[in-house]
Amino acid sequence: MALLHVRNLSIDIHGIRPLDGISFSLDKGQILGIVGESGSGKSLTALTIMGLLPLIGGRIERGSVHFDGVDLTRLPEPDFRKLRGKRIAFITQNPMTSLDPVMRVGAQIDQVGSLHLGLDAKAAQARSIEIMEKLRIPEAATIYHHYPHQLSGGMKQRIVIAMALAADPDLIIADEPTTALDVTIQAQIVDLLAELVRERGVALILITHDMGVVAQICDRVVVLYAGRIAESHGVQAIFANPRHPYTRALIRCIPREDTPPGSLVGIPGAVPSVAHYPQGCRFHPRCERRGSPCAATVPALLRSDSGGELACHFPEDQA
Incomplete structure (x- = not known):
């Protein structure tokens, strides 16, 4: 059984559901990247795993978070405090x-x-x-x-x-640990985290919007958009053959040495407010492949034979 197993997790904050049906798993010695633009639900996922959701007025609506066989969603706060900081550690977003x-x-x-x-x-x-x-x-x-x-x-x-x-934890959750640092220091911190996983065998969740960092050290990637999983797969499969239009758009935003000046492509529009999520696929207002089902029907998150997951009515063709 995986060290951490999140299944069908949905949360409620004052009548709004900013996370809807999130599932993933992670074992010791692995690095899971959770990526997406600001407002996609990355930090909320971390707060939920850490049991800190009540501090912002939230609650778990459904689903489970199993850590080493224990369902954290049912764990009393005194018992959670014994885990938090000891077996599950949190590296916050801004060291300042x-x-x-x-x-x-x-x-x-x-x-x-x-x-x-x-x-x-x-x-x-x-x-x-x-x-x-x-x-x-x-x-x-x-x-x-x-x-x-x-x-x-x-x-x-x-x-x-x-x-x-x-406290020598088993799981570390790093919430955008390089955001406030310059590029040189970012690289040092990323290398340091990867080295810790190799030497200590800990499990690491790396929350970031930087697909370049994900490509560098992660084993598996979960792509979040507006509180739902768009796609998840092994890191090599994601970069070699991104099938969700949002994943492909994120990868296109990575600057490369051979990118001609002025040719870097951004994603039009912005992540919708949690209070005004669109019907159907939440990415469809910004999607270049959208069709008539996209605005009306939520795409099911389907698992492929290769172990990936995809939620899209019109995915990119497989390579």
Whole structure:
């Protein structure tokens, strides 16, 4: 059985359903990329898995989230707190605002070891510095005593990753961990996450809008659009033969070295507001392949013999 298995997950926030029928699974040593434009439901998926949905007034309407055989949707909050941070870790989107500005960064890492591993102050500090060194933070023993404002954006992100690793989790959810960083630091953080999966055998969910990053390190891809899965498959199959028009459009947006100036193609329109999702296929107002069924009927998410899933009335022909 997979370490994480999400089945037919739908959530409700004040009478609105921003996630509708989401399903995927993940095992240790694998990296799952969840991609889509802003507003597609990527971060909401992460919050739901982490059990943080009630903080924004949401609830699970139907479906299940099984982690190591336990249905997290039925887990009491006191039991969830024992998992959250220990076996399931969360790397937040913006390291600039994720750290307590009046607390030394080392002490913030220590808290995880003290709370979840029962370490005393000396042992927690030693473990924190050891993790910082493994993350290639120079002069870790000195940086340990710094405040967040004394660190660069890339260094803050490494501290946030150190906090996620402090209790040696089985699953890490990284919500756009490179958004606020420059390109060079982005590449370093992505390489670091991939290395952690290889060395520690953890499962990683990488939430991003960057298809280039997905192509670089992910094993499988889930393409979300307006709260529904458009397509999912292994990363090689997705890039070699994207069958959903939205997946194909996302890949066309990736700049390449041989792309002629002015020829980069964007996706017309925008992701619809959660309060005004269109009927039928939610992508159809922006789709170049739309036909009469698209505006009236929700396309079923069908599984192929190769293990992919696709929800489209008029998919691209297979290569």
